[in-house]
Amino acid sequence: MSFSDSVSASMKSGRDFQNRQEKLEKDATMNESDQAKSPKPSSLASVAKSHISRGNSARRLGTGLEAKGIHAWFGSNHVLADISLDFASGSVTALIGPSGCGKSTFIRTLNRMHEFIPTAAMAGEVLLDGKDIYAPGTDVTKIRLKVGMVFQKPNPFPSMTIGENVLSGLRLAQLKVENKDDLVEECLARAGLWSEVKDRLGEYGGALSGGQQQRLCIARSLAVSPHVLLMDEPCSALDPGSTLKIEDTIAELSETMTIIIVTHNMQQAARVSDYTAFFLSDGGPGEMVEYGKTTEIFSNPRDKRTENYVTGRFG
């Protein structure tokens, strides 16, 4: 990809030119810093600083999500130890860390998808709007309506058309809606897909490109108006152009909902998140090494291991 290509791509995606150029320069410095012995943590930090913090919004849904002392096991294998995190309403939190450190496991405890794996167990509490989602007598399907999820691999329902995919959540949860066409348009527009698919809503979801499929999956989860959206490496299977579009979508969605995103792309964490949590496993169960404002994590990490990770020394 030549420089001019990437510029035009960024113009198309609606990002401002300045930001994009900055990022490209930073990519260059990252590569240099890999070779040079002295790392420059400030390179990513400036990306993080360019992220504008938002004021309070009246449109916000719910009062956030709080995880208290989460442990997780697969059989006798203790994979996650004592994670406590408070996700404020309307914030974007990035979970970073090397593979196998328990990020995905953690995120899956937040909407009770963890329990689908046989032998999976957990301890601790997850409070959604102040109520424990693991409390006895809870209808798990109602929890998942409020805590939506976007997966690593785009997974639209291939037996449904694009329009049906957007409405699938309503159908699955047996919810009624007044005006379906308006809802389809609204969700697709918020996911940044409307202009690309508005004339082909009757086509099957599998006919879209990977990036479009992922945005369709985002639109699908928006249709049931969740308070919290979990994203498990949503861009890892996508090209840079689609990634940018999804990041724009995240920025827009965070006006109304709480977003928690697992990512291996530190640039992405710096670009989209308000807060960042760094997870690490040193052979034992995964632990949260550090949590703080994204600007802090990338510019002035308290823990040496965090610094090593965010500067690309390992992981």
Next chain:
Amino acid sequence: MAITEKPSAGPAIPTRRVITTEPRLSDKVFRGIVTAGGLSSLIILGLIAIFLAYQGYEILVKEGTSFFTSSTWEVITDDVGEVQSYDFGLAAMLVGTVLCALIAVIVAVPVAVASALFMTFYAQGKIKAFLIAVVDLMAAFPSILFGFWGFFILMPKVEYWSLLINKYLGWIPLFSVDAKIFTRSPFLAGLVLAVMIIPITTAVAREVFDQTPLDRIQAAYALGATKWAMIRAVALPYGRGGVVGGAMLGLGRAMGETVAVYTVLNIVYQINWHVLFGAGGNVASLILLKFGEAKPLEIKGLMAAGLALFLLTLLVNLLADFIVARTGKKGR
């Protein structure tokens, strides 16, 4: 042609190369083995068809279309055993074959789908393994045992059910009867066949449901789906082809079934659409009934009947393939 033409301008376009590969000996040998295996079933099937056609040819030519339209099956001999006249008609048996098989499939498929879904998505651990083993065992059960069970246990019950159906749904032509004879009816034979084909249909459907992509299942659950909603939105659309395939396998088995039908069905040489009425038949059980004491001439007639059954089965399977191709592929 375009390849060999000389371009009028610009750089010369080279001729396209023939791309080949030289497989090594082991690969050739293996290829030979699997090709032989693949062709063997085709050859055996072809030989059987040729044999039946050769044997039944004479009767088919003499009877012409009346072989498929008339229902009489008789050979009249004189005192010394010389054939005086004969009339071979298969219409009643063909109708009976289709009727019994259809009843079987209609009854078996819902049960099979339900049990396949239960085994895939609800049963856990040891119960699941046990159920799978039982169903696989049942699929290999000798059909005469189903026939016995149908005769001794099911028949008295079915007679009563038939009475009820006839009483309350008798206004539907299919369920009306001319005389109140409910014993040994196509309905009973269909039920016995249904019990017989449930295992095979279940086994095939379960295999397919088992392969439902996990990411789609998770996507449904993550959207707040209940288990039933997930099954409807994900598992059933995915497994549709497998269910149809399993049903067709069952249908094929039901149409060709001999002993079980022979045990429970009253074989009457008359077309009977009233499923509750105690008269019917199917081609295979006719062959079984007549073969033991058939003279050479009648054997030829039975061979022709065999050919007819063979072609009917082929036709139904082709139809099934057509249906699967039309409905099964969409959106997988």
